[in-house]
Amino acid sequence: MAKKNRDQEIKLSASLEDYLETILQLTRAKPVARIKDIARARDVKAGSVSAAMKRLESLGLIRYERNEYIELTVEGARRAQKVLSRHLVLTSFFEEILDMPADEAEEEACAMEHHLSDAAMDKFVRFFEFLRTCPGAPSNFLELFHGCRRLDGEAECGFHCSDPACIDDEWQKNRTTINALEHGQEGTIMHVGTAPAIRQRLLDMGILPGVKVNMERRAPGGDPVWIRIEGYQLSLRREEAEGVAVEV
Amino acid sequence: MIVIAGQPNAGKTSLFNALTGSNRNVGNYPGVTVERREGKYRFEGKRYDVVDLPGTYSLSSFSPEERVAQKELLDHTADVVVVVVDSTALTRSLVLLAQVIHLGANTVLALNMSDEAHAAGQFLDLDLMEELLGCPVVETEAHKRVGAQKLKSVIARAAEQPGEPRPPVLGERLSKALMSIESMLANTSVKHEQRSWVACKLLLSDREFTPLVESQGEGGFEAVAQAAVLRKQIEEQTGEDISVFVAERYHGFAHGLVTETIQQRPRDDARVLSDAVDRVLVHRVLGLPFFLAVMYAIFWVTFTVGEYPMGWIENGFAFLADLVSANWPDSTAPELRSLVLDGVIAGVGGVVVFLPNIVLLFFGLALLEDTGYMARAAFLMDRLMHRFGLHGKSFLPMLTGFGCTVPGIMATRTLENERDRLVTMLVLPLMSCGARLPIWMLLVPAFFAPSMRAPMLGAIYLFGVILALSLALLLRKTVLSGEEAPFVMELPPYRVPTLRAMLIKMMERSWLYVRKAGTVILGISILMWFVTSYPKADARDIDQQIAADQVTHQEGRDSIAATLNLKESFAGRLGVAIEPVFKPLGFDWKLVTGMIGSFAAKEVFVAQMGIVHSLGESGGRSESLREDLARNYSSLAGASLILFLLIATPCMATVAVTRRESGKWKWAALQFFGLTVLAYIISLVVYQGGLLLGFG
Incomplete structure (x- = not known):
């Protein structure tokens, strides 16, 4: 309950969450992030980045001086980390499980990461854990699934499926x-x-x-x-x- | 009004018979070829009208039977609906009950064939069942008329005090969806108690109900839209197709009901005897020979045994005609005398003379149906029939066609698919009917040597069958192409039939023949009598001819008069007029006139031949007529004639029945003209080809 309240206190728009995520990624590669790095990474104008940075600063999520480096606060880092981990889970779900191309998987993940509840996130993680750890889970079911042509509407049902992957x-x-x-x-x-x-x-x-x-x-x-x-x-x-x- | 609903083979008609006794009326539902049985009975001083619905497995809208049954239940407010179920296949049978209850009907459940179920060791808690369903439950053994009185009193009570059937338990997901759609139907004219049912139909995107509800304005559109949304939702959530989902809910209800009320399960070996019989009768190798033997036996009885009563009937009518002509002098009202003798007596005789054949054939078919062998026969024959675009069940009407085309066409009602039914109906006249037998009896000995006669007769029948099957295939590929009906058919256990049930079935169908075919044949006989009798030849011409031929005895004079009169008549004039058309086939005006006459009824051809060949006598066994024919026509012309008579112009009764059973003149016309053109082409090829090859 407490956690939920805290989330509500600092409800962020999707684009602000994206900025936090970008800053986190940039500061991992280099010690600091600058406005122009962020603008390049997100493919936006520097002016809109500084407007967003002002907003994030006023929320206490980053430390930012004009023409200076940008740093995440503890709270900012926590929020950024949360969005990033959602992003990673969703990307691997679309890419590995649903067999989508990497760029499409990224795009879907970016759209969904802001709306995934904690409970849903937990379910996703449990699913991956199950796949990796349960000895009873059929090892080849993903291959069968990816090979099944009926997903593309090529065959009526799996039982007549002549695709080699199905056999x-x-x-x-x-x-x-x-x-x-x-x-x-x-x-x-x-x-x-x-x-x-x-x-x-x-x-x-x-x-x-x-x-x-x-x-x-x-x-x-x-x-x-x-x-x-x-x-x-x-x-x-x-x-x-x-x-x-x-x-x- | 009481409506009886039930699945095929549940003993619905036996129950109807047990309730109504002999007060019945068999007809058709308007516009479709589905039989409608109506009857009535009195109980405790009150009159009850009973309607027997066609047997259906469920109340969907795929076959005409299903549509008729559903419509009857929805439109006509039946006071009580008796659902007859087969106690030996409870779960499946109860699905229909669930649907009838869902439809909001005041229901009574009749657990039929309870004796068989008890014998197999199955016992139910009837009180609990009544409580769970909220409607009365009665055990019956309809074929032995056990339980009929009990049922009558239960019906009487239900009619006075409608019970409150509990809506079937269809699971939370479906019930919620239905309620949501139902609420939108509130602004439409759909009756309150039928809303849940209609909602279910919308959910299934039923092709009958959807447009119907949409035509109800705003509320209707909303309901249909809501149904589409919910359908998608359910399919996504369950991963099942909506029809599977709904079917499973009904089955679930039926299964649950059986599980809760069953006290003792039937033994697994209940069908042992029936299965043992099947191992022999439907054996992969022995099955077909046995089937052919059964068919042969039925035909032997139909035609050989039938010959005796046919002889009596012929003699009876001859006696009647003699009686009339002896007591009715030539001089008083000769026109009316001729009408009575040659029109009415001959016409009625022509109908009644086939009755023994038809009665016996129908008895044989009733025996096959009631023992359960008919389904096996369809099972054995389906592969062959299917190859020609027909259905395993088509073989029964086609077989009947050997007796008479008219009941054969009526028997196509057993086919579910409209197209299957039409194809069977259209090619049926090619099955050489009983009325054509006298023609073959006259023509085959006239044109072929004794050693050739039996093979020729066989060849005629075989050729008709082959042509019928080929035409069926052709029709299936052209005008009547499309989705085929499923061959999902129940194979009920063998049962010992009761004589009573078979006799009722036989009488019903025979009566249908007499009434429907009989009236047409009688009417056409009188018409044909007119066109073959009027206008009369000039008396002076007749005298001249007699003088020229130097005929002195009375018989000779009469026959010359008959010949000239026929030539002068409308039929004769038409025959003469179209003679050139038939010349390339080897026919002269006499044969053409005979064929015009055979339109009334095929066997009339024989009588007409007798008249045009100056013999005045119509007996088919007349040696002199045969000799006369053999003298006048070559064997090749004879073969051409036989082929033409086999294929061309089904008789008037056939055309009338085809029109009535198919519902459209279009099909009757296609049958009439199509077959005639085909006959012309085949006869032309045979005659001209034969001439070229030096025959004849």
Whole structure:
């Protein structure tokens, strides 16, 4: 509660936070920061930088004498550090997890860093911690995700995905379609993906994600197929059965 | 009014029969080819009207049946809606119940086939179920008419004191979304109790409801916009498509209801016997031979056994005609006498003579349906039918077409997709119907050697089938292309059918044939009698001809008069006028006139041939008519004629029924002209090709 109050006392605009962040970065590279360095880093005119510096000084976040070097106060350094760490977490999220190009990731991070609450920041950090430390987390899921073409709208769903990145032995072995079930084999429905009218009918007949399905038999020629779900039996054409993904 | 709703195979119609006894009326819903059954019964001095809704798995808007069922429930304020569920497939069946309750109807739940469920070891806590649903629950065994009285008294109570069904529990997320949309529907004309249902439809962006609500002005637009926002939200939050999400909520409700009320679960081996039977009957290798054997048996019974009553009926009408002509002298009102004898008696006879075939065929089909084999047959046949752009279920109407095209077209109602139905309907006349059999019986022996007759007859039927399938494929690729109906079909366990249920089904359909086809055929018979009888030939011309031919006996005089009269009649004149068109096919005006007559009913061709060939006698088995035909036409012309009669111009009743069942004259016209043009081309190619090759 106390912390929140303090934040509220010195509520900063996004651009002021950006200046603090820039100053922090500059003072890490060199011992001091000057107006023209800041103006160059942020690609703005020196005049607007000095106006902002006056505002920050009046808030007690920097020490600034005319034509002198700029230094962060303790409070200023704390605020700058907070924004910078948000910036870093968000950038790595966009870049590493969501697989965005570096410059786009930077841009998104700059826009979001000012609005991320402490709680959300905490969640992000926990997520990264989990990925790095949990031995149970699948090591290759990021690669699978990045390789999945359906994100770019190239394929309807991951189960028909022919992208090499998707083909992982274990993963592929367990997932198949109703049509590929062998006589007497059981599977659990994962995804129902066919044309809307057909899909609605499948859903009405109880072909829903999570339901167990058993392959009973096929008609001569292998089409249609005869399946059993939860105690009753249905027939489906091969192409309809191919649209329903199951896990064995 | 009482409305009965239920999923296919839940025994809805049996329950309807058990309630109404014989007070029923089968018709169509306006504009669509969905059957509408109405009936009534009296209970404790009060009259109850019952409507049997078409069987649907849910109340969505994809098939005509579903739209009709939904509309009936929304528009007509039913006093009580009886939802019939299959106790042996409870969870799935109860989804429809959840939807009916959601729709705001005063509901009664009938747990049908309770005997089978009990036999399988399933028992439910009915009191708890009533409490959870807030509506009465009755166990029934409709096919044995058990529970019908109980149901009637429950309906009576529900009609007087509507219960308060509790809205189905659909989960917090969906309920909140629905309430939010509902509140915006307050400014529209949507009824209060139906708002939640309509809201759900909007959420699903239903193609029927969305424009309907939008037309309600500001409030409607807001509701539709809100539904779009919430749909997006739910899809984003759950990662599920909205239709999956909603379907899962309904299933969840049904599943929860079963879990809470079930006292004893059914044994897993309940279907053992049925499954064992299926292992043989739907076997990958044995399945098809067995299916063909079943079909053969049904046709054998239909046509071979049917021949006896057909003979009796023919004799009966002949006796009636003799009776009339013996007691009605030629001299008194000869015109009216001719109308009664040749128009009415012959017309009615023409309808009734096919009744044995139709009754037997329908009995066979009812047997297949009620035992559950029909679904297996569709399962076995779908691959073949699908290859030609048809549906596994198309085979039933096409099969029926061998008996008579008219009931075959009516049987296309079992098809869900409009396009599948139209394709099947349009090619159905190519299935050589029972009325064409007398024609083949006359023509095949006339033009082909005895050893060739049986193979020729088989070839005629086969050619019709091949042509029908090819045309179906062509139609599917051109005028009727588009998304196909799913073949998601339930395969119910085998059941021992009751004779009563089969007889009711048989009678209903046969009566439909007599009423719908019969009236048209009778009307057209009278019209055809007129165009083939008037105007009459000049009496002096007849006398001249008789003198020229030096005919002395009375029979000869009569036949010459008949020939000349037909030639002078409207039909004869038309035949003569269009003779040049048919000359390249090897036909003369006599055959053309006969074909004009066959438009009334195919078998009329035989009678007309008898008249134009001066034999005055219409018996198809007449050796002399055959000899006469063989003398006058080459075998090649005969083949051309057979092909033309097989393919061309479906009879008037077929055209009328196609118009009625498809809802548009357009399709009937396409069928009529398309088939006639096709027949002309094929006959032309065969005749001219044959001439070139030196046949004939």
